[in-house]
Amino acid sequence: MTLHPILAALRKHKAGVVLISLQIALTLAIVCNAVFIIGQRVERVNRPTGLDENDLFLVTQQWVGAPSSDDPAGVEKLDVMQKEDLAALRNLPDVASVAPSNSVPLLNSSWTGSVSIKPGQQLGDKSGTRTAYYFTDDQVLPTLGLHLVAGRAFTAADVQHQGARDQRDRPVIIVSQALADKLFPQGSAVGKVIYSDGSSAPSTIIGVVARLQTPSTGSWGNDFAWYSTLVPTRLDSNFTRYVVRAKPGRRDAAMSAVPAALYAVNPMRVLDADDSVKSFADIRTSAYRADVGMAILMGVVCLILLCVTAAGIVGLTSFWVGQRHRQIGVRRALGARKIDILHYFQIENLLIAGVGVALGVLLAVGLNMWLMTHYEMTRIPLVYVVIGVLAMLAIGQAAVFVPARRASNVPPVVATRSA
């Protein structure tokens, strides 16, 4: 079959052809970019924190009427209380290990500061970078399930404590691989000395963990999302957090045993009913709720758009079939087979959709560039556009099938009747 009669017929329906191809172009542009946004959000949500997240949960508690952490005697008392809590939690039958920590990845509550390879550098210095600190103790690696790739873990002798708002030297630290590579691009970081928060007191890197995300998921923290520093120091204040690893499969049992165990140690505390004992899975869910919401919204929008466009194709093709009822009859009477008629409409649709997607690719790239200048977006990978084009063509063919088959069923005898 030659294309000539199809093109000649299309010339008679300019408005309809232009409308359908524009609709296909716009749909392609939007769907490509929306799917790309979905892809980005899904990728963000699925990135691993570096923790072994199964069986992990977080306890947040606050003492009532506790001594002040601003005077040294108060700090000592608070530290004793914290050690009692830790001991009680470690004694629970379903608990594997416990470490105190000011935060965990994805919690969006962080202590951020700067580290530099030179002493006394304020933030903004080129030789340093931002980092998020985890103040914890020697149990942190097994508790979080971190993977030590170089150096050694903290020992009980490394562990210090301080009032939550005091400044104290940090003689030994463990850093994430990303931070180690950033500070010491050539060679191993273990044994090297860095300076934290503009201090002149050196901190020696004793170990490197493979991967550890910072607590903040906001975009302000994107630049240093993997630059984490572990400090073997218990922070003492009237507010503490404990990270608990339950024995495999015993997380829920361990979680329900926590409040009673802590109240038994000291009843003068607040354990918030909803938030104080939170599984890591819940922390992850709430951290990424907005991203998941946006992804779902985009998905729904894409689906509806594709349906609307498909419906438009069905509607317009049906109209054309009705309009050409008699001509189809004539062609059939002159010897065209059913399959020829079917192919005619399918090829016609392929031509229109082809023009539409060609325009749509340009629009999609343009839209992506506009989004890049106005929002946090990266260049759309070609594969999204290619898949979008194939999907659009397939949807066009699917939409045209029903009206085209109806056209192919027009009997030749129609030609003999007057309209």
Added chain:
Amino acid sequence: MFGYYMDLALRSLRRNKVLTALMVLAIAVGIGASMTTLTVMHLLSGDPLPGKSGTLFYPQVDADPTNDYSHTDPLDVMDYRSAVDLWSAHRADRQALIVDSKLKVQAPEVNLPSLMEMMLSTTSDFFPMFDVPFQYGSGWSADDDEKHARVAVISADLNNKLFGGTNSVGRALRLRDTDVRIVGVLKPWRPSPQFYMVAGGRFANGQTDDFYTKPEDVFTPFTSGLEINDGNFWQFTCWHMPDTPGHLQNAPCVWIRLWVELGSAAKVADYRSFLAGYAAQQKALGRITHADNTRLRSLMQWLDLNHVVPSDVHLQTWLAFAFLAICLFNTVGLLLAKFLRRSGEIGVRRALGASRRAVFAQCLVEAGLIGLLGGIGGWLLTLIGLWLVRRQPTVYADMAYLDASMFFTTFVLAIMVSLLAGALPALRASRIAPALQLKTL
């Protein structure tokens, strides 16, 4: 004539129910999506104090003496010294210092566990300046500011929580370890955004949801608040580590906001030169180095600078309108098909004397009717959309309701979209040559 066209339109719509349903649905979905996002946008980008915002200004001076960055704009909030100096000068019609902090709140006479609430410490002008509505009592006086009075104003929410919504004026409230007397209870007050705390939006990368949180639950005089919750004030930023974290009166930190009310253009100009004069004087004293870096932005300018509307909301609005455009194209195509299919009928009408204009009008009435039906569907979908928004865990979720103006806009938009969609097909239909059509009949 209109009635006749209406009758024709209804008949035509009934004739092909599937096509009609498809068009109505397309418009309804497009309208539903765009009105949902437009309502959220309207809610977030509106003027928080209509009629008053033009007289409210946000002064800034640059007290950071370091040269670590380019100082193109002063820091977003002020240091204690500059803010208090400018406030004490009383050169504006009204002026309010603002700082917030978190603290433990308890009502000693009520047997309820203590709550952690946000406290806003401000000066007496805050309430009249921002038109804050009172349910019981009133704000405190300038004298109370002066005397560090132990008084407080509480929100309607907190009053409901602690006192069951009764008049609690005169009752006691324990803020951390200090007892204060309640002098006023606010009516429910939900400015959008919470404009007086907005700062730092330029650095938020579009994640500005926090600008829409509820106002604080406890309000105390500025001087009293600083004493009651001493040690728990957090800086916006510092250029050196503060010696005593949480106590920032002499720290190299910015942490206090100042708002002024200036009733006329002349007063604005006066205040601007006063601000410049103050900075120059402080430079002479050696306290600041970037004296020419002062700003006096109006409330709306300040909100613009901070890009208060979150970028996800912008993105959703664009998406929704692109969506509406596709629905529009779809409807144009379908209407075209529908009108041209009736070429024969239109030819007869033309032959019997109907003018082109009459055919055009008739087609537009039909398109408008589809728009009206689509508008009703779109309104229902908007209500569902807003219900979904309210179920999202965003801080502004509680405000997402359709107001009268947006309800009206829904139908105007729907009918406009359908008339726009109908224009081209109606034009084509009105150009049908009667003779050609009659011949084929």
